[in-house]
Amino acid sequence: MIRRFCVAVMSMLLLAAPLAAQPPQGQSEFVPVNGLPESEKLPAAPLLVVAYAVFLVLMIFYVWTVWRRLNKVEADMRALEQRTVKGGR
Amino acid sequence: MKKLFGPLAVLAAVLFAVAPFLIANAPYESTMLLIQKIFYFHVPSWIGMYCGLAVAAVASVWYLFKGSKAADRYAVSAAELIVVFGLNGLISGPLWARKAWGVWWQWDVKLTSALLLWLMFVAYLLVRKYGGPGSEKLAAAVAIFGAAVSPFVYVSVNIWRTMHPKTSVVPDIIKNPQGMAAPLLVSMAAFVVLFILLLNLRVALAERQDALDELYLALED
Amino acid sequence: MFVRTALLILRKDFAIEIKTLEIVMTTLFFAVACVLVFSFAFVREGQAPPDAAPAILWIAVAFSGTLALGRTFERERYAETLRALLLAPSPRPALYIGKLLGIVVLLALDELILVPLIAFLFGAPMFGRPLLLAAFLACGTVAFAAVGTLFAAMLMRSRTRDVLLPILLYPITVPVIICGVRGTAALLASPPDEPTATMWLAILFAMDVVFVTLALWTFEPLMSE
Numbered sequence: 001m002i003r004r005f006c007v008a009v010m011s012m013l014l015l016a017a018p019l020a021a022q023p024p025q026g027q028s029e030f031v032p033v034n035g036l037p038e039s040e041k042l043p044a045a046p047l048l049v050v051a052y053a054v055f056l057v058l059m060i061f062y063v064w065t066v067w068r069r070l071n072k073v074e075a076d077m078r079a080l081e082q083r084t085v086k087g088g089r
Numbered sequence: 090m091k092k093l094f095g096p097l098a099v100l101a102a103v104l105f106a107v108a109p110f111l112i113a114n115a116p117y118e119s120t121m122l123l124i125q126k127i128f129y130f131h132v133p134s135w136i137g138m139y140c141g142l143a144v145a146a147v148a149s150v151w152y153l154f155k156g157s158k159a160a161d162r163y164a165v166s167a168a169e170l171i172v173v174f175g176l177n178g179l180i181s182g183p184l185w186a187r188k189a190w191g192v193w194w195q196w197d198v199k200l201t202s203a204l205l206l207w208l209m210f211v212a213y214l215l216v217r218k219y220g221g222p223g224s225e226k227l228a229a230a231v232a233i234f235g236a237a238v239s240p241f242v243y244v245s246v247n248i249w250r251t252m253h254p255k256t257s258v259v260p261d262i263i264k265n266p267q268g269m270a271a272p273l274l275v276s277m278a279a280f281v282v283l284f285i286l287l288l289n290l291r292v293a294l295a296e297r298q299d300a301l302d303e304l305y306l307a308l309e310d
Numbered sequence: 311m312f313v314r315t316a317l318l319i320l321r322k323d324f325a326i327e328i329k330t331l332e333i334v335m336t337t338l339f340f341a342v343a344c345v346l347v348f349s350f351a352f353v354r355e356g357q358a359p360p361d362a363a364p365a366i367l368w369i370a371v372a373f374s375g376t377l378a379l380g381r382t383f384e385r386e387r388y389a390e391t392l393r394a395l396l397l398a399p400s401p402r403p404a405l406y407i408g409k410l411l412g413i414v415v416l417l418a419l420d421e422l423i424l425v426p427l428i429a430f431l432f433g434a435p436m437f438g439r440p441l442l443l444a445a446f447l448a449c450g451t452v453a454f455a456a457v458g459t460l461f462a463a464m465l466m467r468s469r470t471r472d473v474l475l476p477i478l479l480y481p482i483t484v485p486v487i488i489c490g491v492r493g494t495a496a497l498l499a500s501p502p503d504e505p506t507a508t509m510w511l512a513i514l515f516a517m518d519v520v521f522v523t524l525a526l527w528t529f530e531p532l533m534s535e
Contacts, residue, residue, distance in 0.1 A: 044124040044188050051127045051181040055134075058180075062173045062287065066294050073297045080304050153531045208481040215477060221468040226532050230464065234457060234482050237524055241517050245485040248509075249492060 097286040104279035111272035124188040127181050129272050133280035134178035135203060140284050141171035142206065145213075146236035149229035158299060161225055164232060166291035168213045170284060175207035198247045205242050209235035312407075315400040319408025320415070323382070327416075333381045334419060341374035341420050342427065349431055363434035364494035368450070368487050370424055371417060375454050376476050378416050379462040382409070387466045396533055406459065406529045410522075413455040421447050438502050442511070443494065449514040450490040454483050456521040464532050489514040 112129045145167035151160035182200050183193040194200070209231065216228045327333060348366045352358055386392040395405055425443070429436040436443060461478050465471040493510030496503040 044122065047184045047188050048124060048127055051184045052130060054180045054184075055130055055177050058173060058177050059283070059287075062169075063290070066287075066290055070294050070297060073294070073301050077297070077301050077304065080301070080308065084308065153528060205481050205484055212474075212477045212481060216474060219468075219470045220465070220474060221470070223464075223467060227461070227464040227468075230460065230528050230532055231478055231482075233528060234521075234524060237520055238482050238485060238517075241485040241513065241520070245488040245513060248513075249488050 094286070094289060097282060097289070101279060101282045101286050104275060104282060108272065108276050108279050111275055115272045116268050124185055127185040129276045130280075131178060131181040131185060132273065133277045134174050134181065135199075136277055137174035137280045137284045138171050138178060138203070138206070140281065141167045141174060141288075142236055142239070144288065145171060145210070145232045149232035153226060153229045153233070161229070162292050162295035162299065163288070164229060165214075165217060165225075166288050166295060168210050168217075168228075168232065169291055170287055171210040172207065172214060173287075174280075174284070175203060175210070178203060179207060196246075196250060198243065198250050201246045201250075202239065202243045205246075206235060206239055209238075312401050312404045315404035316408040316411065319395070319405060320411045323409075323412040324415075326385070333378060333385075334416060336381070337374045337378045337416065338420050338423055340377055341370045341424055344370040344373050345424065345427060345431070358432050361491075361495045361498075363428050363432040363436070364491045364498060366432075367421075367424060367428050367494065368490045371421060371447075371451065371490075372454065372480070372483065372487060374420055375413070375417050375451070375458060376479060378413060378420075379455075379458045380472060380475060382413060382416075383462045383466050383471075392463070392466065402530045402533060403526045405533075406463070406525060409463065410452075410455055410459045410525075413459055414451055417451045417455060418447075421451070434498050435500065436498065439497050439504070439507070442497055442502075442504070442507055445511055446490060446493050446497070446507075446514065449511065449518050450486055453486045453514060453518045453521050454479075456518070456525050457482055460525045460529060460532070463529075486514065486517060489517070 108129070112126055115126065115129070117123065117125070145164050148160040148164035148167060151157050152164055179200070182197075182203075186195060186197070186200075187193050213228050213231045213235070216224050216231060220227055345366055348362075348369065349358070352362050352366070383392075396402070425436050425447075428434060458475070458479055462471075462475055465474055465478075468474060489510045493507045493514065496506040496510065
């Protein structure tokens with residue numbers, strides 16, 4: 001009961017996060033970075049690092065899922081072979 | 090194909106080891122400075138996705154009309170890679186856009202048409218997983234239609250967007266190399282090799298799964 | 311033989327439908343309900359945003375089309391008639407064309423009611439260029455139905471057919487929606503922007519050709535076990 005309540009509260013807080021992170025008004029044209037007011041200048045490095053990190057994470061995750069499925073198939077095959085051996089062939 | 094695993098993995102590792110150094114040493118683009126360096130992994134992601142599209146479309150046609158199970162394995166592997174590489178492009182794109190344009194998403198023609206293609210292949214995977222018996226053929230049809238409609242998607246979204254003209258943001262890097270060609274080409278090569286490697290890996294998994302299914306069927310007889 | 315088969319299937323569907331008018335009535339009122347929901351969502355202080363009318367028209371067509379496809383093939387599945395049709399010695403693509411014509415006629419009936427309704431609710435000058443509008447609706451409906459009939463027929467044997475059909479259909483028919491909405495919006499502008507509209511119509515027609523050709527080509531291998 002308490003656990004469900006905590007899960008509900010956590011999910012509501014997580015949902016509120018993107019709502020709070022609204023971007024400012026987009027610009028309709030290309031403005032060179034020097035021409036922007038100070039408040040608009042985002043630090044580029046975190047975004048860059050996140051982009052490359054996401055790539056790494058995605059690739060590792062995908063390879064891991066393939067590896068996991070491969071292990072499962074191999075285990076099933078071994079179990080099947082054991083069954084045929086035991087079943088007396 | 091399995092014999093290529095080792096050499097391909099080594100090649101991919103080498104390319105991905107070299108690429109960051111080249112990227113770090115590449116000159117800054119004049120208006121976007123540091124954030125533009127996402128470009129070196131963003132564009133090759135799309136190249137990887139379109140390689141996957143070509144493989145999936147051709148393999149689907151082959152499976153549908155020749156009944157080749159091997160082609161079906163290549164189709165599903167390519168579809169998974171389309172989703173993975175596409176996801177990478179769809180995440181790095183908005184991260185770049187947030188800094189360069191100020192908004193996360195702007196219905197840019199390339200991102201939008203790529204998003205639609207990505208959705209179509211997510212649908213492909215959903216059909217294969219939840220479609221029940223005979224879903225491989227339906228999924229093959231989805232892949233064929235998806236590939237056939239992508240030029241129309243690009244054209245219609247392009248005209249749809251330019252009705253309200255916005256300046257194009259992707260710099261003409263190919264026209265003015267200024268030392269950006271080398272890191273881009275190396276990154277592209279790295280992604281293509283990675284694509285081939287992952288495709289082979291996934292096809293090997295599909296082959297094992299099919300072998301297991303056949304064993305089950307043989308057992309039931 | 312081909313045309314005869316297709317027309318026979320159309321007549322069969324028509325004969326079944328005319329008795330109860332079940333699918334016609336339900337999809338029609340679903341489309342009207344769609345229009346109402348969108349009206350309440352978009353209209354603010356009595357004013358709809360510009361270009362709301364063509365957008366709502368095409369969304370209503372897309373949604374009721376999906377419903378019509380599901381219901382039509384559900385009827386086939388229930389009576390197992392499609393399997394009987396497949397066993398008959400008729401050319402398979404003719405079956406496809408027959409079902410396609412049925413869906414197009416059904417959606418055309420819906421549009422006959424939707425267009426005046428939207429013109430009425432939004433004060434949109436829908437009848438400024440009636441022929442071009444009819445051409446848009448015809449081409450768009452054929453494109454949507456061409457993909458939808460193929461996928462709905464394939465999904466008939468699947469357990470999750472209700473939810474998979476929209477998942478498959480909507481991404482593939484997005485360019486149809488774009489061309490339809492932008493083209494209709496060009497026609498509704500004052501004065502009607504005919505060059506733009508004809509450009510969108512040309513793209514839509516090209517899509518018709520590609521979709522119907524692909525569907526005819528893949529129907530045979532898809533429907534055989």
